[in-house]
Amino acid sequence: MMDLAVRDLGRQPRKFALTCLGVGMLIMVVMSMGAIYRGNVDDATSVILNTGADVWVVQRYTNGPFAESSRVPEDLKHTLRGLSGVVDAGALSFQNIQVDWKGRPLRLFAIGYDKDLGLGGPPNIVSGRPILNRHYEMVAGVKSGLKLGDALKLGLDDYKVVGLVRDVVSTSGDQVIYLNLPDAQKIQFKKDNDAIRNDRVRLKETLAAAGTNPDDRLVEGLSGETHIVNAVVLKVRKGYPADDVVREVNRWKHYRAMPAAGQLDIMTMGVIRKATMQLGLFRAILLAVSMAVIALIIYTQTMDKIRDIATLKLIGAPDRTIVRLIMEQSLLMGFTAYWIGLAVFMATYRYFPKRMIVYAIDLKMLFVAVMFICVLASLAGIRAALKVEPSRALGG
Amino acid sequence: MTEVVRLENLRKVYGSGETEVVALADANLTLHEGEVSAVLGPSGSGKTTMLMCLGCITEPTSGTMSIGGEEVYGDGGWKRRDLRRLRREKMGFIFQAHNLIPFLNILDNVVIAAELVGTPRKESAKKAMELLEYLEVAHRADKFPATLSGGERQRVAIARALVHGPSLILADEPTAALDTDRGRKVVTLLKDLARKRGVGVIVVTHDVRMVEGFDSVYHMKDGAILDSE
Numbered sequence: 001m002m003d004l005a006v007r008d009l010g011r012q013p014r015k016f017a018l019t020c021l022g023v024g025m026l027i028m029v030v031m032s033m034g035a036i037y038r039g040n041v042d043d044a045t046s047v048i049l050n051t052g053a054d055v056w057v058v059q060r061y062t063n064g065p066f067a068e069s070s071r072v073p074e075d076l077k078h079t080l081r082g083l084s085g086v087v088d089a090g091a092l093s094f095q096n097i098q099v100d101w102k103g104r105p106l107r108l109f110a111i112g113y114d115k116d117l118g119l120g121g122p123p124n125i126v127s128g129r130p131i132l133n134r135h136y137e138m139v140a141g142v143k144s145g146l147k148l149g150d151a152l153k154l155g156l157d158d159y160k161v162v163g164l165v166r167d168v169v170s171t172s173g174d175q176v177i178y179l180n181l182p183d184a185q186k187i188q189f190k191k192d193n194d195a196i197r198n199d200r201v202r203l204k205e206t207l208a209a210a211g212t213n214p215d216d217r218l219v220e221g222l223s224g225e226t227h228i229v230n231a232v233v234l235k236v237r238k239g240y241p242a243d244d245v246v247r248e249v250n251r252w253k254h255y256r257a258m259p260a261a262g263q264l265d266i267m268t269m270g271v272i273r274k275a276t277m278q279l280g281l282f283r284a285i286l287l288a289v290s291m292a293v294i295a296l297i298i299y300t301q302t303m304d305k306i307r308d309i310a311t312l313k314l315i316g317a318p319d320r321t322i323v324r325l326i327m328e329q330s331l332l333m334g335f336t337a338y339w340i341g342l343a344v345f346m347a348t349y350r351y352f353p354k355r356m357i358v359y360a361i362d363l364k365m366l367f368v369a370v371m372f373i374c375v376l377a378s379l380a381g382i383r384a385a386l387k388v389e390p391s392r393a394l395g396g
Numbered sequence: 397m398t399e400v401v402r403l404e405n406l407r408k409v410y411g412s413g414e415t416e417v418v419a420l421a422d423a424n425l426t427l428h429e430g431e432v433s434a435v436l437g438p439s440g441s442g443k444t445t446m447l448m449c450l451g452c453i454t455e456p457t458s459g460t461m462s463i464g465g466e467e468v469y470g471d472g473g474w475k476r477r478d479l480r481r482l483r484r485e486k487m488g489f490i491f492q493a494h495n496l497i498p499f500l501n502i503l504d505n506v507v508i509a510a511e512l513v514g515t516p517r518k519e520s521a522k523k524a525m526e527l528l529e530y531l532e533v534a535h536r537a538d539k540f541p542a543t544l545s546g547g548e549r550q551r552v553a554i555a556r557a558l559v560h561g562p563s564l565i566l567a568d569e570p571t572a573a574l575d576t577d578r579g580r581k582v583v584t585l586l587k588d589l590a591r592k593r594g595v596g597v598i599v600v601t602h603d604v605r606m607v608e609g610f611d612s613v614y615h616m617k618d619g620a621i622l623d624s625e
Binding site for chain 1: 447482488499511513556
């Protein structure tokens with residue numbers, strides 16, 4: 001049996017092409033949103049995954065530094081290193097920074113790590129070297145705009161870029177910089193001289209009001225405390241259950257410990273959930289719009305040839321021939337639009353300002369969804385075609 | 397001669413009570429292979445209703461109707477369920493406005509009727525070309541209907557009605573859209589084909605000039621067949 005759908009579409013190729021182009025653009029946006037979502041998840045989890053830690057220890061009753069404020073003493077790492085199964089423990093600090101760089105605001109996510117341990121440090125250095133000196137060096141994200149040798153003022157001091165790292169960004173997509181922990185602590189907690197003097201006076205007056213007579217060295221020591229970090233990460237011996245370490249810390253150490261997977265869940269289920277839901281909603285709306293467009297076009301095309309359909313029925317064409325004519329047109333439209341959308345997406349997604357990640361499974365699932373909505377979109381046209389009486393072909 | 401169609405007291409009533417309209421009143425008609433009959437009458441006389449009953453498009457109210465010796469309507473209901481198949485296999489239709497499918501070329505417009513009854517594409521195309529040659533429109537086989545004249549389109553419609561070898565052709569005002577000369581040619585063609593191929597043809601028309609040489613002519617008025625000649 002000849003293919004009526006293709007022959008009908010072939011009669012108006014320009015109309016078909018323009019419709020496919022329009023629907024293809026909608027599908028391209030759906031693809032982009034899927035890729036943005038994947039990029040968001042990857043961004044949100046990249047810091048956690050790149051630390052290589054098995055267990056995260058954070059302030060008790062908090063969800064950790066990525067979800068809310070978490071402060072733990074740096075020397076906690078020494079205590080935790082002694083736990084059964086723990087082979088390494090490193091203290092990490094995290095901080096959002098915005099500086100002026102070449103006349104433009106530059107947002108960065110500063111990670112402080114112990115350069116001698118390496119745990120939580122830069123994972124993939126693409127050029128330059130890791131931090132070797134104790135102070136005033138940093139490794140920056142390759143897309144930050146910073147180059148090897150650049151010096152960036154952070155807090156009170158200048159820091160030189162000695163290495164560039166790839167594929168690590170903050171939850172909001174900001175490029176990271178890695179600093180040696182004391183430098184990061186200094187940037188985060190060290191105040192300028194006026195602020196330090198004010199703090200000391202305030203502390204001294206507070207202690208005096210409490211009936212003590214503190215000497216200046218005690219006040220200086222208490223007010224200048226910077227040995228605080230946001231989390232301590234642990235590396236567990238291979239084969240040793242991380243959950244045992246988690247249980248041990250939670251029970252005896254008065255901190256909250258969670259496996260790396262738990263920290264990832266907090267990120268994906270909590271921190272970026274709203275963004276994920278928004279993207280999902282937009283994708284659903286766009287697919288619904290695509291379906292409405294295809295349905296409208298197919299219905300209009302069906303009504304345009306309703307007398308031809310009546311003629312086909314009168315000369316004995318079975319319903320399946322009529323259904324095939326309409327559904328095949330809808331599927332052809334969706335199929336062509338999908339490949340147009342994919343071609344445009346593949347050609348442009350690298351230039352998008354936000355990181356996009358494309359997974360083959362997402363594209364395959366979208367293809368199935370598009371085909372499914374094409375079937376749904378053809379139903380109104382099919383219903384109209386099946387309802388038409390063959391007698392409509394009679395008369396002038 | 398083999399009987400193609402027989403109507404006995406076929407009746408079609410629309411509505412009921414005060415709104416009842418008798419569109420076809422106890423019609424009796426017989427048609428044999430190779431015969432050409434005309435149903436004549438003014439608008440509203442019941443010609444199209446009879447055609448729709450004959451084409452199994454509209455269900456009669458009472459009476460009996462046999463096609464090819466098989467009773468398809470009787471005892472107040474259809475005797476078979478696959479009426480579309482009956483139309484597909486045993487009937488050919490020619491319409492007032494030719495009703496060619498605009499997105500199919502001339503050859504495909506004819507081929508489709510043969511393919512619908514399961515004839516393979518190659519054989520269908522061969523039969524279609526033979527008919528188009530006979531009807532002198534083969535040179536337009538790759539063209540679309542919109543590019544043909546009214547007479548050419550009607551000849552293509554005749555080819556489509558014949559290509560699958562039906563025993564009955566129902567023609568609804570086949571000359572209405574043509575001038576007198578072309579109309580006569582189409583009618584002559586139908587008569588020739590009916591005799592050569594042994595097909596029964598019923599032509600519904602209101603144009604008395606076109607029925608010359610027909611085997612029988614039925615005159616209708618207000619749903620009733622008044623007389624036949």
